[in-house]
Amino acid sequence: MKQKLYIKTFGCRTNLYDSQVMLSALRDYDIATDESDADIVVINSCTVTNGADSDVRYYINKLKKTTNPKIYLTGCGAHTKGKELLDSGLIEGVFGQSEKKKINKILSKPKGFYEIGDLEFVDDEVVGEFIGKSRAFIKIQEGCNFRCSYCIIPYVRGDARSLDEEKILEQIKKLAANGFGEFILTGTNLGSYGVDKKTSLAKLLKKISFIRGVRRIRLGSIEPIQVTDEFKELLDEPWIEKHLHIALQHTSPKMLKIMNRRNVYKQDVELFEFLREKGYAIGTDFITGHPGESDEIWQEAVDNFKKLPLTHLHAFTYSKRDGTPSATMKSEINGKIAKERLHEIESIVKEKNFEFRKENKKPLEVLIESKKDEYFVGYDQFYNRVKVKSNQDLTGNWIYLEDFEVKTEANYAIF
Numbered sequence: 001m002k003q004k005l006y007i008k009t010f011g012c013r014t015n016l017y018d019s020q021v022m023l024s025a026l027r028d029y030d031i032a033t034d035e036s037d038a039d040i041v042v043i044n045s046c047t048v049t050n051g052a053d054s055d056v057r058y059y060i061n062k063l064k065k066t067t068n069p070k071i072y073l074t075g076c077g078a079h080t081k082g083k084e085l086l087d088s089g090l091i092e093g094v095f096g097q098s099e100k101k102k103i104n105k106i107l108s109k110p111k112g113f114y115e116i117g118d119l120e121f122v123d124d125e126v127v128g129e130f131i132g133k134s135r136a137f138i139k140i141q142e143g144c145n146f147r148c149s150y151c152i153i154p155y156v157r158g159d160a161r162s163l164d165e166e167k168i169l170e171q172i173k174k175l176a177a178n179g180f181g182e183f184i185l186t187g188t189n190l191g192s193y194g195v196d197k198k199t200s201l202a203k204l205l206k207k208i209s210f211i212r213g214v215r216r217i218r219l220g221s222i223e224p225i226q227v228t229d230e231f232k233e234l235l236d237e238p239w240i241e242k243h244l245h246i247a248l249q250h251t252s253p254k255m256l257k258i259m260n261r262r263n264v265y266k267q268d269v270e271l272f273e274f275l276r277e278k279g280y281a282i283g284t285d286f287i288t289g290h291p292g293e294s295d296e297i298w299q300e301a302v303d304n305f306k307k308l309p310l311t312h313l314h315a316f317t318y319s320k321r322d323g324t325p326s327a328t329m330k331s332e333i334n335g336k337i338a339k340e341r342l343h344e345i346e347s348i349v350k351e352k353n354f355e356f357r358k359e360n361k362k363p364l365e366v367l368i369e370s371k372k373d374e375y376f377v378g379y380d381q382f383y384n385r386v387k388v389k390s391n392q393d394l395t396g397n398w399i400y401l402e403d404f405e406v407k408t409e410a411n412y413a414i415f
């Protein structure tokens with residue numbers, strides 16, 4: 001009888017894709033729908049913050065105390081915490097992202113292996129499904145050439161490299177033929193796609209848009225300097241979502257320097273205003289409490305932040321990562337202050353998102369992903385959540401809403 005295996009995915013959309021590649025490569029194991037009836041649990045870990053590391057550790061301890069399955073570690077945390085967890089005896093083995101396609105063979109190795117692999121690999125797998133999902137995450141790029149002073153990612157994902165264009169298009173054709181209409185392009189530094197292959201994200205987007213069945217393309221996070229003129233020409237296309245997530249990380253010019261960021265606030269605000277005029281919803285990343293974030297710098301940052309036409313925010317308090325330049329910086333900020341600053345900007349964006357939804361009069365195009373309590377839930381073209389009441393099962397359906405009610409936490413409709 002085959003053993004039952006469960007893959008627990010932490011972190012970003014790129015990890016979601018990597019987990020799907022592992023699921024597709026499994027031959028000698030049955031897939032468990034959750035860890036409670038799994039003989040084996042593979043943890044596809046994240047290490048972007050201390051919190052991410054402790055989440056993985058907490059999860060391992062919980063498994064040990066409950067079903068006590070065999071545990072294996074992969075993902076970004078394999079590079080930072082792999083040895084430590086292996087030495088703790090809590091896990092059977094560690095393998096790097098480059099080894100994920102060999103998962104079937106690797107899991108039959110005796111306890112104690114550490115197959116970390118390399119950080120030059122480029123995926124070439126074509127997966128035919130996304131288990132339990134109504135939209136597909138497509139990895140097009142891996143690694144990052146930026147060197148933001150607080151970030152561990154380049155050290156656990158390697159330098160930027162693009163997946164093969166033919167493989168990406170073949171991937172999307174296969175998933176579109178299997179009924180997927182929405183595709184989320186993902187990568188470590190998505191906007192770097194093509195830099196190593198004399199092509200670009202914009203060129204790839206155009207080619208994807210010609211594939212039969214592709215209804216909407218969403219993008220993971222891109223950098224402000226990667227919103228090129230070529231990319232801007234695509235903004236009115238019907239197949240591109242009317243929401244962009246553009247990572248700023250901070251809005252104080254002094255702090256952007258300390259963080260070794262490549263974006264410049266003056267250009268960022270011009271770009272965001274241009275996108276707003278185009279009717280786009282705009283999200284960003286922000287880190288509060290980075291060393292050097294004095295009260296004066298914070299006040300400057302908040303004043304600048306308020307000027308941005310934002311609708312979505314992905315914000316963190318600074319998390320010291322050993323091995324990064326920021327980890328050796330003095331003038332650390334008290335965690336409580338960092339949290340207060342985080343809440344301050346979160347409430348600013350919450351209000352701006354509500355205003356944006358109230359002002360928007362365009363019909364909403366929603367892909368219903370799931371049902372929660374009495375509502376079917378999905379996201380519209382502005383990446384805002386929509387809750388719909390209906391007598392018919394709408395899961396996996398696209399619906400077009402002209403009448404909807406805007407409430408603080410979401411838009412509501414009856415269909």
Ligand code: SF4
Nearest residue numbers: 144146147148151153
């Ligand atoms: S762009 Fe900066 S924050 Fe993003 S992955 Fe690269 S180094 Fe990290």
